[in-house]
Amino acid sequence: MAVNTENEVYLSLMASPDFTPLAMAFVEKAAFGLKLGQAEALSLTLATEEIFSYLCRVAMPDQPVEIRCSSGGYYVKADFIFSAEDFNMRAFNVTATVSFDDEASLEEMGLLIASRSVERFYVSEEKDNRMRLTLIKEKAYPEGISLDVPEVKPFMEFSIREPDPDELKLFVMLVKHYYQGQITPNAFKYPGKVVDMVDGGEYQGALAIGKGGEVGGGIIWRWSGLKTIECFGPYIFNQAYDSPMANDLLETCLGSIAKTHAVGLINLFPTHDLPGKYFEPLGTLKIFTSRDQSSSVTAYFRQMQEDPGTSVWSPPELEEFLQREYKRLFFPRQILPARDLGEMKSPFSVLSAEVDRSQDMVTLRPIRSGTDAYRNLSDHLSLFSRESIYNIFFEMDLGRPWESEFVPGLLKSGFKPKLVMPYAGKGDIVIFQLDREL
Amino acid sequence: MKTVSLQKLVPDYIKHFEAYIPSKPDDVLKELYGCSHLFRLNNNENPLGPPVAAQAVIGRFPPARASIYPSGDAYHLRCRLAEKFELHPDQILVGNGANEVITFVIKAFCQEGDNIITADKTFAVYEWVAEFSGFEARLVPLKDLMFDDEAMLSQIDEKTKILFVCNPNNPTGTYWNEEKLRHFLDVIDGRQIVVVDEAYFEFVEEDDFPDGIRLIKEYPNLVVFRTFSKMYALAGLRIGYLAGDLEVVDIIRRTCVVYSVNVLAQEAALASIDDHEHILRTREMVAKGKELITRELRHLGLPYVSGQGNYMMIKLPMSDTLAYRRLMAYGVMIRTMTGFRFPNYIRLTVSTREAMEAFVEALSRILT
Numbered sequence: 001m002a003v004n005t006e007n008e009v010y011l012s013l014m015a016s017p018d019f020t021p022l023a024m025a026f027v028e029k030a031a032f033g034l035k036l037g038q039a040e041a042l043s044l045t046l047a048t049e050e051i052f053s054y055l056c057r058v059a060m061p062d063q064p065v066e067i068r069c070s071s072g073g074y075y076v077k078a079d080f081i082f083s084a085e086d087f088n089m090r091a092f093n094v095t096a097t098v099s100f101d102d103e104a105s106l107e108e109m110g111l112l113i114a115s116r117s118v119e120r121f122y123v124s125e126e127k128d129n130r131m132r133l134t135l136i137k138e139k140a141y142p143e144g145i146s147l148d149v150p151e152v153k154p155f156m157e158f159s160i161r162e163p164d165p166d167e168l169k170l171f172v173m174l175v176k177h178y179y180q181g182q183i184t185p186n187a188f189k190y191p192g193k194v195v196d197m198v199d200g201g202e203y204q205g206a207l208a209i210g211k212g213g214e215v216g217g218g219i220i221w222r223w224s225g226l227k228t229i230e231c232f233g234p235y236i237f238n239q240a241y242d243s244p245m246a247n248d249l250l251e252t253c254l255g256s257i258a259k260t261h262a263v264g265l266i267n268l269f270p271t272h273d274l275p276g277k278y279f280e281p282l283g284t285l286k287i288f289t290s291r292d293q294s295s296s297v298t299a300y301f302r303q304m305q306e307d308p309g310t311s312v313w314s315p316p317e318l319e320e321f322l323q324r325e326y327k328r329l330f331f332p333r334q335i336l337p338a339r340d341l342g343e344m345k346s347p348f349s350v351l352s353a354e355v356d357r358s359q360d361m362v363t364l365r366p367i368r369s370g371t372d373a374y375r376n377l378s379d380h381l382s383l384f385s386r387e388s389i390y391n392i393f394f395e396m397d398l399g400r401p402w403e404s405e406f407v408p409g410l411l412k413s414g415f416k417p418k419l420v421m422p423y424a425g426k427g428d429i430v431i432f433q434l435d436r437e438l
Numbered sequence: 439m440k441t442v443s444l445q446k447l448v449p450d451y452i453k454h455f456e457a458y459i460p461s462k463p464d465d466v467l468k469e470l471y472g473c474s475h476l477f478r479l480n481n482n483e484n485p486l487g488p489p490v491a492a493q494a495v496i497g498r499f500p501p502a503r504a505s506i507y508p509s510g511d512a513y514h515l516r517c518r519l520a521e522k523f524e525l526h527p528d529q530i531l532v533g534n535g536a537n538e539v540i541t542f543v544i545k546a547f548c549q550e551g552d553n554i555i556t557a558d559k560t561f562a563v564y565e566w567v568a569e570f571s572g573f574e575a576r577l578v579p580l581k582d583l584m585f586d587d588e589a590m591l592s593q594i595d596e597k598t599k600i601l602f603v604c605n606p607n608n609p610t611g612t613y614w615n616e617e618k619l620r621h622f623l624d625v626i627d628g629r630q631i632v633v634v635d636e637a638y639f640e641f642v643e644e645d646d647f648p649d650g651i652r653l654i655k656e657y658p659n660l661v662v663f664r665t666f667s668k669m670y671a672l673a674g675l676r677i678g679y680l681a682g683d684l685e686v687v688d689i690i691r692r693t694c695v696v697y698s699v700n701v702l703a704q705e706a707a708l709a710s711i712d713d714h715e716h717i718l719r720t721r722e723m724v725a726k727g728k729e730l731i732t733r734e735l736r737h738l739g740l741p742y743v744s745g746q747g748n749y750m751m752i753k754l755p756m757s758d759t760l761a762y763r764r765l766m767a768y769g770v771m772i773r774t775m776t777g778f779r780f781p782n783y784i785r786l787t788v789s790t791r792e793a794m795e796a797f798v799e800a801l802s803r804i805l806t
Contacts, residue, residue, distance in 0.1 A: 128441055254781040261456030277755050278782060303759035306774050308462050309470030330763040332470035
């Protein structure tokens, strides 16, 4: 075991059942050390038991694995990192079972069981032929108290600055009060969590503060993927119709990210206060808040840089959608044909499932193509249905031609392409959503 | 396959720095955007081309000379510039564009833990070079679209080595007059190096605009940048220079990459220096272009910022990056200003009547 930084410890060991107690004890003690509560630490430890046992039995018996535990402020993350050589990639579909038996029960799905104990779980492919399994367990926070929110009066003057923790908590509670009935980020249920997210660097924010220290509005933003920033807001509390506050908050956000490597800014939860002249409507998603309740939200987007133009790979089934969207959005793209010409393929595909239980959401991303793409996808959908996960997305990177092989299966399964995010991956990313009719 | 231990090899300040991706060549852009012609109104180039004498030098350049190294330190050009500005030739350093001399100065004076100070909304290369060299760039907000002298002075600490002032400022076109610049230099009193970037010096006709090179005798901590890319239209050959006090330039020379300026650039620049007619013709074109554009912008009801230099900023009622794509489809290439922290603004190079009319027509179309 070693300490890497103040917020990270790691352990290297072999994937052997003899070491399962060691792996569990390490993660449990690390979780306590990184300030996770007792119940949450126990959940992370149980997830670790499932993951480690699964690695021992199925994926990579007696191979070296490194476990890294780190704090993200409002959560503790446990990463399992190992070489993908001599490794059964198929085992990393979340649907995989100990026996690879078609009729295997859910209890045999080690990865799924692990995912149930944590807020987020995903598999990712690292450089140097390494794989990473990530478990994220969040701290427990009380929901925002239903306080008598101080009435916010229209400001004659205000300044925009980074908030202190108390201002931030008040801001989140004001959002809840003034934006009742609108979809807001799940984290906004817990003002204390938002404070920790800002403190840990995951969120950034700016508030409009009046002369007497009152909070008149605000905006929050965070990285979403490697090249895109997502913003929430601006939220404006009872200000005059012609107040410049929303513009000023958005320009503060844009100024803050202008010289980063972000290629785009997206807003998936727009309110009527979003200054539309800064954005382009990218497409519409349906967000399910329960099995039988959903809202349509239009995703707004702006590029942060001049578009130099690029080429993308597309299967024939997707070309019409891409041509229509690229024309509508004036994106200069050369569409290259991605075609199956009978070459040999692996029999087994692999999908990474990023499960976000807090939002009943899963995002599938291809890791390997294979001739079983449709069946693999169907297995995933059956599983998510049983798990009552309603929001199911699939991200396809148009910079990787082999990912096109999933498209026929996606369309057959009821997915529809919803929007294109320019340069969000190696190339543009198409977001498919499983279209569920209520 | 062998791998490289990049995680260990790469400094943190490089890991977090993103490479600047220049735009693709015109032929590729035209194909991608489906336009048959392209008006380049994004880089503040001079559409009149180089001065006549420089064009002659370029036209008669003997191909065989391409095999011979150029003067390693642009000897003849430095001598001629020194004669013009009444300096010693060793007070001048010539670089592969002004961008290269920015690097020379930062390398010469900064070490670990040091910082430089400049504005948040100005030419970005001072900030970039500092950051990818591992030094902090302290960015001071503009005040009324102008470099804020008092705020810059308040940011100075014992680790501050250089203050960069872009005069006139790119992209706002605002400038410090001589009185303001002198006051700034008086307060600093030689404790830091002050770089005044005069890339657009030759475009300015205002009486109170300071000639930085004339101030070097009084302020030995002053370093002035000029370029042949803008007024003299030699951008494609990459040549710029700095001037400063003899002792200061002697220090900067130690970080200077010799032989970085090619022979054609040196000779074309040398031939350009005395062509005052070229300057007058360019200024006239810019004045007419600004008149045309401002009239049309008033007609369209669009706010704009027009100061010194051969450029102006226009605020659009739409995303500037969307406007870029749409204007490109009409064969007009402008510079988006989001990266300069002016979201929804574009910067337009003031050019020939034909180009300005094409811009106005394309702009009108994308706004309707």
